[in-house]
Amino acid sequence: MNLEFRTGIGYDSHRLAEGRKLILGGVEIPFEKGLAGHSDADIVLHALTDALLGAAALGDIGEHFPPSEDRWRDADSRLFLEHARSLLQADGYEIVNADIVVLIQRPKLLPYRDQIRRNIASALGIEADRVGLKAKTAEGVGPVGAEQTAEAHAVATICREVQPR
Numbered sequence: 001m002n003l004e005f006r007t008g009i010g011y012d013s014h015r016l017a018e019g020r021k022l023i024l025g026g027v028e029i030p031f032e033k034g035l036a037g038h039s040d041a042d043i044v045l046h047a048l049t050d051a052l053l054g055a056a057a058l059g060d061i062g063e064h065f066p067p068s069e070d071r072w073r074d075a076d077s078r079l080f081l082e083h084a085r086s087l088l089q090a091d092g093y094e095i096v097n098a099d100i101v102v103l104i105q106r107p108k109l110l111p112y113r114d115q116i117r118r119n120i121a122s123a124l125g126i127e128a129d130r131v132g133l134k135a136k137t138a139e140g141v142g143p144v145g146a147e148q149t150a151e152a153h154a155v156a157t158i159c160r161e162v163q164p165r
């Protein structure tokens with residue numbers, strides 16, 4: 001048997017708005033604004049879900065969880081991530097690692113970083129040392145810098161055993 005490795009990329013962005021909770025990587029972070037969206041608008045979990053689906057060429061989050069469907073309103077995005085994990089498992093994949101970059105002007109995420117990493121690792125059934133998370137500001141430039149939006153980028157690597165070609 002050979003091991004086949006695959007890597008996927010994911011990206012997400014939501015608007016920052018008053019009266020919304022800021023939930024990143026499944027962790028609620030105290031802040032005066034939160035991310036607006038149909039679900040809980042967790043850009044970290046959305047980008048990561050797309051990276052995992054992309055690695056296996058299984059489509060994207062919008063296809064699996066259409067925002068037009070009312071049942072996903074304010075949904076906990078951990079559901080999306082766990083669904084991606086189960087699709088990968090069904091195809092014989094294991095998750096090797098994931099790495100995430102969050103672009104947000106405020107607040108500082110460092111105090112929450114390890115909690116977010118552990119939360120993601122638990123949703124994926126992997127060790128926390130397989131999940132990387134970095135946060136950057138936009139140095140005040142553009143819509144991220146103006147605190148109008150926040151973005152997340154993710155890559156994930158998966159592997160499975162295959163017959164030699």
Ligand code: MG
Pocket residue numbers: 012013014037041042043046
């Ligand atoms: Mg999204």
